[in-house]
Amino acid sequence: MRVFGARKKAVPRKAARPRGRVPPKGALWENVRAWLSGALAALFFVVLVVFGLRTWQWLMAPTTLPVRHVIITGQLAHLSKAKLRRIVDQNLRAGFFGVNLHAISQALDALPWVANARVRRIWPDALQIRIEEQRPVATWDGVALLNASGQVFKPSRDTFPEHLPALSGPAGKESELVKRYFAVRKLFVSAGLEVKSLHENARRAFSLELSNGIEVIIGRDWRLARMKKMLAVYRRLLSQKTSAIARIDLRYPNGFSIAWKKAYATSNKTAGGQ
Numbered sequence: 001m002r003v004f005g006a007r008k009k010a011v012p013r014k015a016a017r018p019r020g021r022v023p024p025k026g027a028l029w030e031n032v033r034a035w036l037s038g039a040l041a042a043l044f045f046v047v048l049v050v051f052g053l054r055t056w057q058w059l060m061a062p063t064t065l066p067v068r069h070v071i072i073t074g075q076l077a078h079l080s081k082a083k084l085r086r087i088v089d090q091n092l093r094a095g096f097f098g099v100n101l102h103a104i105s106q107a108l109d110a111l112p113w114v115a116n117a118r119v120r121r122i123w124p125d126a127l128q129i130r131i132e133e134q135r136p137v138a139t140w141d142g143v144a145l146l147n148a149s150g151q152v153f154k155p156s157r158d159t160f161p162e163h164l165p166a167l168s169g170p171a172g173k174e175s176e177l178v179k180r181y182f183a184v185r186k187l188f189v190s191a192g193l194e195v196k197s198l199h200e201n202a203r204r205a206f207s208l209e210l211s212n213g214i215e216v217i218i219g220r221d222w223r224l225a226r227m228k229k230m231l232a233v234y235r236r237l238l239s240q241k242t243s244a245i246a247r248i249d250l251r252y253p254n255g256f257s258i259a260w261k262k263a264y265a266t267s268n269k270t271a272g273g274q
Helices: 025-060 081-090 101-108 174-189 222-244 262-273
Strands: 069-073 115-122 126-135 136-138 144-147 167-168 193-201 206-210 215-218 245-252 255-260
Touching: 069 081, 081 101, 081 126, 081 167, 101 115, 101 126, 136 174, 167 174, 174 193, 174 206, 174 222, 215 222, 222 255
Parallel strands: 069 126, 136 167, 167 193, 215 245
Antiparallel strands: 115 126, 136 144, 193 206, 206 215, 245 255
């Protein structure tokens, strides 16, 4: 039964959610301080970068500690210090700190007679250039020179040293032929003979010429033992007839043949006929 006049029971209302939480004053100050610290750090970094760039530009400027002295060392037989200095000057585009040592070294290494160039700074205004000059041991195909490692270099023809042995052969065999030349030179010197030239043809056959004009045909079978046997016979029987020998041919399995010069062969025939 409904009773009129009775009061309706109040229903409690839910608490409203706060729309935005306001941080306390202490936390706000911490956020501001963190932001300021980051901004100052970024500003310091920018200043440091700018300062570093300006310092670098100053150090690299040609007017900052200019190079005033170039010291060239090394045993020079085919290069002049004046020519080397001109090449160094062409590459001096910066001061003591900015000078490009690698560029100078490359420019010097490009000279045919330079085997190696080392460049270093000497405080406060000098460069030291140490030059290792090429040491030729033979000519190559008449147009270039070889060093002891078999490296080919091509200086001006009028700078070739005199009395060098002549080596020739297929491209890429330079180093091998230099080694073979050293081996036969040592062998023939023991018999009082000097190797004037060594040649390898397209069929990989070898021949050499001695300073007395005798040609030695080795063939494709390169064996020092065969040459030793020939030289033993040469010392015992042929050394007094050097001027009469035109050619020695080693292309035989059990010995060698001798081709005499025409004048000697003719005189022998005449003597035999009498």
